[in-house]
Amino acid sequence: MALAELEFPAHIVRIRAIAFGPSGTRPRPGSVFSSLMKRITTALILIPVVLVLVFMGPWWQWLFTIAVAAVAALAAWEFLGLAEKLGAKPPRIAVVVAIVALFAGHYQWPSQTAPIIGFLALVLLVYCTFFRPIELLIADASSSVFCLFYIGFTLISLPALRDNPDGNGPSLLAFLLCVVWAGDTAALYIGRAWGRHKMARTLSPNKTWEGALGSVGGSLVATLFLLGLAHLLQKWDLPGLSYPDETWYWLILAVVVNVAAQVGDLTESALKRSAGVKDSGSILPGHGGILDRIDALLIAAPVLWYAQVIHSWF
Numbered sequence: 001m002a003l004a005e006l007e008f009p010a011h012i013v014r015i016r017a018i019a020f021g022p023s024g025t026r027p028r029p030g031s032v033f034s035s036l037m038k039r040i041t042t043a044l045i046l047i048p049v050v051l052v053l054v055f056m057g058p059w060w061q062w063l064f065t066i067a068v069a070a071v072a073a074l075a076a077w078e079f080l081g082l083a084e085k086l087g088a089k090p091p092r093i094a095v096v097v098a099i100v101a102l103f104a105g106h107y108q109w110p111s112q113t114a115p116i117i118g119f120l121a122l123v124l125l126v127y128c129t130f131f132r133p134i135e136l137l138i139a140d141a142s143s144s145v146f147c148l149f150y151i152g153f154t155l156i157s158l159p160a161l162r163d164n165p166d167g168n169g170p171s172l173l174a175f176l177l178c179v180v181w182a183g184d185t186a187a188l189y190i191g192r193a194w195g196r197h198k199m200a201r202t203l204s205p206n207k208t209w210e211g212a213l214g215s216v217g218g219s220l221v222a223t224l225f226l227l228g229l230a231h232l233l234q235k236w237d238l239p240g241l242s243y244p245d246e247t248w249y250w251l252i253l254a255v256v257v258n259v260a261a262q263v264g265d266l267t268e269s270a271l272k273r274s275a276g277v278k279d280s281g282s283i284l285p286g287h288g289g290i291l292d293r294i295d296a297l298l299i300a301a302p303v304l305w306y307a308q309v310i311h312s313w314f
Contacts, residue, residue, distance in 0.1 A: 042284050054162070054173045055240070062107065065159045069103035074283065074290040076151045080143065082275040088139035094127050095144045099152040106156050110163065117153055121145045154298045157305035164308065168242040171230070175243070175250070176257065176304050178222040180296045183258045184265075186218025187211040204269040212262060219258040223250055245311075253307060257300050264299030268292070 053064050073096045080092045098120045105116040128141040161176065162169040191211025199207045227250060230241035243250055268291060272280060281289025 046284075050177065051174075054177070055170045058163075058169075061159065061163055064162055065103055065107045068155055068158045069100050071290060071294065072099050072103065072151050072155045075155075075280075075294060076147050078280040078289045078291045079147050079151060079271070082271060082277065082280060083139070083143035083147075085275040085277065086139075087136075088143045089132065089136050090140045090143045090147070091124075091127060091132065094124060095147050098124055098144075098148055102148070102152045102156065103159070106159065110160065113156060113160075117148065120152075121148055124148060150298065154302050155294075157301040158297075161301070161305050161308070166244075168244070171241045171243060172304065172308065174241065175223070175226060175254075176297070176301060178226055179219040179254050179257045180261045180300055182222035183215035183219040183261055184296060186221075187215035187262075190214025190218075200266055203266050203273065207266065207269075215262060216255055216258050219254045220251060223254040226250075249311075253304070256307060257304050260303035261296035261300035264296040267299065268295030 053060075053067050056064065076096055076099050077092060080090045080095060083090050102113075102117055102120055106113045109116070124144045125141050128137055128144060132140045158173065161172045164172055187207075188211070191206070191208045191214065194214075195206075195208030195210045197209045198205065199209050199212055226241065227243055227247060230243050233240045234242075268280070272278065279288030280291035283289055284293055
């Protein structure tokens with residue numbers, strides 16, 4: 001029998017695909033290095049831009065809101081692309097307009113965010129009812145309204161945090177970003193080096209409990225660094241960072257935000273797997289799509305905002 005006629009068991013084929021890629025060839029070291037360099041280059045460009053937007057004066061709140069709204073619009077476009085792969089045909093432009101309107105409404109009337117998002121959800125439902133094919137109504141309306149909440153409502157918490165009444169909004173955003181970024185980086189490298197026990201095989205096969213614990217550790221280290229930096233800046237009478245509560249409060253909050261970020265990561269992974277894709281897009285070289293880059297923030301940001309609201313009650 002010729003080699004080409006041999007049939008291998010399905011599990012052998014899957015193992016070979018995981019180890020060598022779908023084409024059966026091992027990835028070249030040069031391609032791995034190129035991908036890593038793309039990730040680093042993209043991060044080196046985006047991180048300074050994000051930090052500038054975060055630490056600009058309060059009179060630049062409108063620009064920060066516009067930037068977050070633009071990110072939300074791009075992420076929503078990618079999410080609706082995932083919905084289309086499952087057979088839905090949601091009205092992309094209408095959903096993006098609704099999300100932008102949500103940010104505009106929140107900026108103008110921050111205390112009326114709940115009724116605004118409720119009104120926009122009803123508008124999308126009515127729009128789908130009269131302007132989408134009847135056989136796709138449930139799928140289109142569900143994906144549209146879900147996108148409004150999953151992308152729009154969650155990212156509204158970023159300008160809400162920055163506009164914190166206590167005046168330390170930029171410090172809260174710096175805390176959020178450092179906790180998420182440090183945790184993500186620690187999970188990646190610790191998981192690769194020591195990951196043995198799978199955490200959620202069906203949602204994200206590469207996630208391990210060792211990586212998850214490493215992520216928490218990375219977030220705690222980043223929090224201690226931020227608190228130390230804030231102390232030094234205050235000692236030298238320099239503005240920038242302010243964390244008025246006790247150290248234990250911020251460490252506990254770091255763990256809570258880190259867990260929320262990991263849940264956000266797993267949630268987006270599950271959405272992509274249900275749509276049968278690896279990345280939500282390709283707009284960010286080495287990182288995939290916008291949704292791939294902000295998935296952790298979609299849960300972590302509102303959790304931090306809710307934590308601050310609850311903390312203000314006591």
